[in-house]
Amino acid sequence: MYTYTQEVLTIRYLRFALISLLLSSLLWIVACSNQSQSDNQLTLEEGVFSYAMSGLYKPFNYTDSKSGNLAGFDVEIGEALAKEMGMKPNPVTNPWESIIAGLQANKYDAIIGSMAITPERDKAVDFTNPYYRSGxxxxxxxxxxxxxxxxxxxxxxxxxxxxxxxxxxxxxxxxxxxxxxxxxxxxxxxxxxxxxxxxxxxxxxxxxxxxxxxxxxxxGKPLNLDEMAIAIPEGNEKLKEKINVALQAIIEDGTYDQISQKYFNRNILGEEQ
Missing domain, CATH: 3.40.190.10 (Periplasmic binding protein-like II)
Structure with a gap:
């Protein structure tokens, strides 16, 4: 026989099930919203392109003794890329030995610090197309x-x-x-x-x-030839594509050559080997 106690328990169970369903739906909506926001936002701060370097690699990146600001080839390439992408450049420094760890910890969006592509590094980060070659x-x-x-x-x-x-x-x-x-x-x-x-x-x-x-x-002659590329967090394909498009654009419009000539009196992109 269906008792009063059983009826109360049934109502409580139905209430619990309904609340659980509502909470699950809410969490799903929030997750989808966050995922959508993450997909649409390429960088850590919308509209800002932050890129890291050691700041101790003159003439590629260093602190200008007069202004106290970061300067050098890497800095200006980052500025040109940010402009091409419609973003504000934000160059920052990080010790070289922990610069990849900083990228993985989301301290900045990319590394533009004269980083050579190596198999070991390629396991930890994604690389764009090379932006210069040197030995x-x-x-x-x-x-x-x-x-x-x-x-x-x-x-x-x-x-x-x-x-x-x-x-x-x-x-x-x-x-x-x-x-x-x-x-x-x-x-x-x-x-x-x-x-x-x-x-x-x-x-x-x-x-x-x-x-x-x-x-x-x-x-003697250089011991090897390295391809330097911009490192970004693994899996951020949209940022990688956007940087590659911007890089090609500044190469084609002469901006890259202008920056390279300023620091090296030659174009250091070179030919693909």
Whole structure:
């Protein structure tokens, strides 16, 4: 026989089921709304393109001694891309050894910091099309006569920047590798005798010699050719496509060449190898 108690329990159950259904529907609507917002918003802050670099890689990215602002090739490429995308540029700095971790933690939208594409990095981030190509070059003190070719690096003390592809190359020649926070600091240490050579980007070394009057010289030809690209969080295909379109646009309209000529007196995009 259907009792009063059973009736009350049934009503309570129906109320509970209805409330659960309403809550589930509400959560689904919120989730869909957030997903839609995420899909439509390419960057962390709408209308702003924040991009990171070490700020210690002159002439690619550094702090201008007069203005105190970030300057360099990477900074201006980021500004040109942001303008092309209809966004406000926001260059920021982050230590190089943790710059990918910062991207993964959503501290900024991208890395425009002269990052070479490597298989290991490609597992952690997505890369755009290359925005310049350059090689790893050996530099020594200008009076050095013992290192005339890369083969002479065996057993020598080599300086490189932390967490760089240059560090990997240096370890192919010697176990005595000293890591620095910046390539410029490593180059400055050469005349002291604490290290015998530095492996860094060719353009960085040439700039130190020609513009900063560092008492250095290059050894042989570049050890390799790296393709530098813009790193973005994995899976953000819309941002990747938007940057690639903007990059192609500034290449075609001459903006890229203008920036490159300003810093290097040549176009450093080069030809695809």
């Amino acid at each position: 790893a070059q050996v530099f020594v003190q200008d009076k050095n006569t013992s290192i005339k070719s890369p083969e002479d690096l065996k057993g020598k003390k080599i300086g490189v920047v932390k967490a760089s592809t240059f560090s990997t190359i240096a370890k192919e020649y010697t176990s005595e590798v000293t890591e620095y926070t910046s390539d410029v600091t490593a180059l400055q240490d050469l005349p002291t005798g604490r290290i015998d050579a530095v492996i860094t980007d060719q353009a960085v070394g040439f700039h130190a010699i020609q513009e900063e009057n560092f008492p250095l010289k290059e050894v």
